[in-house]
Amino acid sequence: MAAADNLPSLRAVHLLKTFGDGASQRTALRKVSLNLFPGQLALLMGPSGSGKSTLLAILSGLLHPDGGQVLTRPNDQTSFVDIWGISEAARDDFRRKHTGFIFQGYNLFPALSASQQLEIVLKWGNNLSPGEARRQAEEMLDRLGLLNQRHKKPAAMSGGEKQRVAIGRALVKNPTFLFADEPTSALDWENGQAVIQLLRDAAHSRGATIFVVSHDARMLPFVDVCFHLDDGNLEEHEIPLVVAGE
Numbered sequence: 602m603a604a605a606d607n608l609p610s611l612r613a614v615h616l617l618k619t620f621g622d623g624a625s626q627r628t629a630l631r632k633v634s635l636n637l638f639p640g641q642l643a644l645l646m647g648p649s650g651s652g653k654s655t656l657l658a659i660l661s662g663l664l665h666p667d668g669g670q671v672l673t674r675p676n677d678q679t680s681f682v683d684i685w686g687i688s689e690a691a692r693d694d695f696r697r698k699h700t701g702f703i704f705q706g707y708n709l710f711p712a713l714s715a716s717q718q719l720e721i722v723l724k725w726g727n728n729l730s731p732g733e734a735r736r737q738a739e740e741m742l743d744r745l746g747l748l749n750q751r752h753k754k755p756a757a758m759s760g761g762e763k764q765r766v767a768i769g770r771a772l773v774k775n776p777t778f779l780f781a782d783e784p785t786s787a788l789d790w791e792n793g794q795a796v797i798q799l800l801r802d803a804a805h806s807r808g809a810t811i812f813v814v815s816h817d818a819r820m821l822p823f824v825d826v827c828f829h830l831d832d833g834n835l836e837e838h839e840i841p842l843v844v845a846g847e
């Protein structure tokens with residue numbers, strides 16, 4: 602199991618979110634609360650339109666909730682930061698220093714090679730020298746089976762290659778929090794399993810808190826906790842006792 606300590610690294614408290622007005626109003630989250638811990642790989646499942654992407658965006662500091670709090674404790678600090686109670690500049694800084702994202706649409710820079718996509722994060726986010734950034738970028742691409750593709754730009758990559766580059770870009774800076782929206786959707790199961798194993802390693806060996814939205818039930822045996830959203834209501838679900846790969 603995960604090396605979780607007894608204090609959460611991230612707490613959501615009574616999150617509310619509604620979109621639109623009048624007849625077109627949609628309530629996406631209804632008083633959603635959860636605790637995530639250091640070293641934990643958490644999965645969020647639920648039907649289409651149940652609020653999964655909304656919750657991910659609020660937890661990761663990208664979408665303002667209508668009510669409730671997101672309390673985070675980066676790098677095992679003793680006190681919590683309320684990410685929606687600080688200034689926008691402080692929130693941007695928090696995201697840059699402590700969080701990684703894997704978006705559904707990859708969000709790669711069209712003009713940059715696979716290696717440069719990772720190097721830019723290391724130079725900008727972690728202040729590494731160009732040489733060290735390249736070394737760490739290539740090490741990560743190698744783990745993802747992409748070293749030979751390091752000079753390719755997104756237009757020349759397959760969907761699966763783009764997805765793995767996006768995953769490498771999120772993992773390479775060793776974030777405290779990693780948020781992923783359908784990270785295995787463009788992958789066959791062999792590559793999907795490799796990605797899940799990487800996420801699991803990042804949680805269990807480096808103590809990251811990883812929150813993954815996925816429809817892929819094959820992920821279940823690999824995760825430490827599973828939440829289910831239904832029409833904006835969150836429940837924690839039992840996961841299988843046999844943990845894969847250990």
Ligand SMILES: Nc1ncnc2c1ncn2[C@@H]1O[C@H](COP(=O)(O)OP(=O)(O)OP(=O)(O)O)[C@@H](O)[C@H]1O
Nearest residue numbers: 620621627628629648649650651652653654655656
């Ligand atoms: N920007 C928006 N404007 C209006 N309604 C929105 C917006 N974003 C989400 N919604 C609505 O909020 C609800 C939850 O949407 P959300 O995208 O969070 O669901 P989801 O579970 O991620 O769905 P999927 O699995 O299809 O990606 C839906 O009814 C959706 O139509």
